[in-house]
Each structure stands twice: as C-alpha cells, then as structure tokens.
Amino acid sequence: EAGVTQFPSHSVIEKGQTVTLRCDPISGHDNLYWYRRVMGKEIKFLLHFVKESKQDESGMPNNRFLAERTGGTYSTLKVQPAELEDSGVYFCASQPGLAGKRQETQYFGPGTRLLVL
Amino acid sequence: AQTVTQSQPEMSVQEAETVTLSCTYDTSESDYYLFWYKQPPSRQMILVIRQEAYKQQNATENRFSVNFQKAAKSFSLKISDSQLGDPAMYFCAYRSARGVVQGAQKLVFGQGTRLTINP
Numbered sequence: 661e662a663g664v665t666q667f668p669s670h671s672v673i674e675k676g677q678t679v680t681l682r683c684d685p686i687s688g689h690d691n692l693y694w695y696r697r698v699m700g701k702e703i704k705f706l707l708h709f710v711k712e713s714k715q716d717e718s719g720m721p722n723n724r725f726l727a728e729r730t731g732g733t734y735s736t737l738k739v740q741p742a743e744l745e746d747s748g749v750y751f752c753a754s755q756p757g758l759a760g761k762r763q764e765t766q767y768f769g770p771g772t773r774l775l776v777l
Numbered sequence: 778a779q780t781v782t783q784s785q786p787e788m789s790v791q792e793a794e795t796v797t798l799s800c801t802y803d804t805s806e807s808d809y810y811l812f813w814y815k816q817p818p819s820r821q822m823i824l825v826i827r828q829e830a831y832k833q834q835n836a837t838e839n840r841f842s843v844n845f846q847k848a849a850k851s852f853s854l855k856i857s858d859s860q861l862g863d864p865a866m867y868f869c870a871y872r873s874a875r876g877v878v879q880g881a882q883k884l885v886f887g888q889g890t891r892l893t894i895n896p
Contacts, residue, residue: 768822
C-alpha cells in the first residue's frame with residue numbers, strides 16, 4: 661500500500677510569488693490534515709479535511725493560504741503571495757474514517773520544505 | 778488549549794545504551810491520546826508508540842516504552858538498546874479523545890528532541 665506522498669519535496673521561491681503544495685493521502689482515507697513546522701519550532705496544525713469538506717481550519721495563519729480537496733482525494737495548499745515567515749516544512753497526514761473507532765493513527769507524508777527568499 | 782513541551786532540544790546516547798526523552802503536557806481533558814513520532818533525517822514521520830489516557834498500563838513496542846504519569850502530565854519515551862537506526866527527531870504529541878467534535882482530531886506537538894547515537 662502506498663503511503664502519503666507530497667510534492668514537491670523542496671521549493672524555493674521569492675517573496676510575493678505563489679506556491680502550490682500537493683498531498684496525496686493513502687487511498688480510502690477520509691481524513692486529511694495539513695501541518696507546518698517553522699524552523700526550530702513545534703509542528704502546528706493548519707487544517708483538517710473530512711472527504712472534501714473543511715472540518716477544522718482554525719490553524720490557517722491568514723487568507724494568503726488556501727487549501728482545497730476536490731473530490732475528496734488529493735489536496736492542495738496554495739500560498740499567495742508568499743512571505744518570508746511562510747518558510748518551513750509543510751506536512752500532510754491522512755487517517756481512515758473515525759466513526760466508531762478511537763485509535764486511528766495519522767500517517768504522515770515526507771513533507772515539503774518551503775523556502776521563501 | 779492543550780500544550781506539549783519537550784524540554785530537551787538534543788539528546789545523545791551510546792550505542793546499546795538506554796535513553797529517556799521527556800515530554801510534559803497540559804490539558805483539562807480526562808480522556809485523550811499521547812503519541813511519540815519519529816522523523817529520521819530526510820524521511821517521513823512514523824508513529825513509534827501510542828498511549829490512551831484511560832489505560833494505566835504503560836505502552837510498550839519492542840525496544841520502545843513509555844512512562845505515563847497522568848497526574849503529573851508526563852509522558853516520557855524510553856529507548857532501550859539504542860541502535861544506529863534510532864537517530865531522528867522525536868516528537869511528542871497529544872490528541873483529544875472527544876470523537877468527531879470539531880478540532881478534536883488534530884495533533885498538538887512538542888518542539889521535538891533530536892537524538893544522536895555515538896557508536
């Protein structure tokens with residue numbers, strides 16, 4: 661079974677440009693999460709999709725960030741326009757459906773390293 | 778809001794020895810999960826071990842075990858017989874057990890501890 665994949669693995673852009681990150685979850689996983697780790701700090705939650713719906717987007721930093729999950733499969737996270745403080749590692753995680761199950765694990769992708777110059 | 782604190786930015790251990798990574802957390806909830814994740818260099822993060830707060834018995838997975846002290850809100854990870862494949866960033870994480878309530882499924886992470894092995 662393929663794991664969670666993310667593309668690109670690295671991205672270097674200039675301030676003001678646009679970048680789109682992609683996450684492909686494990687097939688059949690209804691839940692998809694985005695997290696971000698800024699250099700040297702803790703990993704922070706950005707948002708949570710259940711299928712194609714945004715369940716929780718309380719962690720999105722501002723309106724320069726737009727996440728989509730069309731059709732409930734892969735997800736994209738677009739940053740427009742990028743700022744210096746957006747640099748970090750963006751992780752995606754997927755999880756099976758939660759109904760009736762307490763112990764579902766989140767499976768992480770390798771992350772996308774974003775550097776904004 | 779819940780918080781997780783890992784007070785050791787870096788730890789080092791001799792090969793075959795035992796090391797303990799510290800984690801404390803703060804929550805007003807009584808039912809929750811605690812996790813240790815491992816991220817090797819340039820590789821993806823994987824789950825090492827998981828503990829449910831309502832279980833008194835400490836979780837164990839091969840060489841990895843935890844010391845869960847619910848009253849003290851402490852959740853340390855012990856790695857026995859350290860091996861050359863163990864170097865990684867180790868993250869402690871918390872998740873509510875409030876089911877499908879909005880916001881309950883997200884993981885709250887600590888800052889991470891970088892573990893290195895001395896051959």
